[in-house]
Amino acid sequence: MNKTFDRYASVAMFIVGAAFVMESRNISTSAYGSNVGPNIFPLGLGIILLLLSARLFYETFRYPDKANKKEGLDYKRFFIILGAAVAYALLLEPIGYVITTFAFLALSFQVMERGGWWKTLVISGAFSIGVYYLFVEVLQGSLPGLPVWFR
Numbered sequence: 001m002n003k004t005f006d007r008y009a010s011v012a013m014f015i016v017g018a019a020f021v022m023e024s025r026n027i028s029t030s031a032y033g034s035n036v037g038p039n040i041f042p043l044g045l046g047i048i049l050l051l052l053s054a055r056l057f058y059e060t061f062r063y064p065d066k067a068n069k070k071e072g073l074d075y076k077r078f079f080i081i082l083g084a085a086v087a088y089a090l091l092l093e094p095i096g097y098v099i100t101t102f103a104f105l106a107l108s109f110q111v112m113e114r115g116g117w118w119k120t121l122v123i124s125g126a127f128s129i130g131v132y133y134l135f136v137e138v139l140q141g142s143l144p145g146l147p148v149w150f151r
Helices: 003-024 041-061 075-095 097-112 117-138
Strands: none
Touching: 003 075, 075 097, 097 117
16 A cells, blocks of 8 residues: 555546546447447446545545555566456457356455455356346346357
């Protein structure tokens, strides 16, 4: 926790969130074969980013004075999660949303905090299945399903 970095990062993320919200309004509101338009996801992400960056900016005023000390950067964790994100993007179509998201979340949770495998597996599974069900069944959108060899 670096107070100065967090303040600048929160302002930068607030600007990015505002850009997401403004530009998502230029995307069409409906898509062929789906009741959910392509503008919903970037609009939602922009709003979430706006709220989280405002919260981070507010929290920087509550940091204790000793929180401004220098901390070392953890390159190993960063590159593991970056590699997992690249693999997620490459494997999303061939393997499907549920399996790929589950594997990405499980790996990321374990990289951030080792141990607690049951908690990791339950949260990763519930999130990937829950979001898939919500988006595909309730909102009638489309996401890559399970691969042919898995059905």
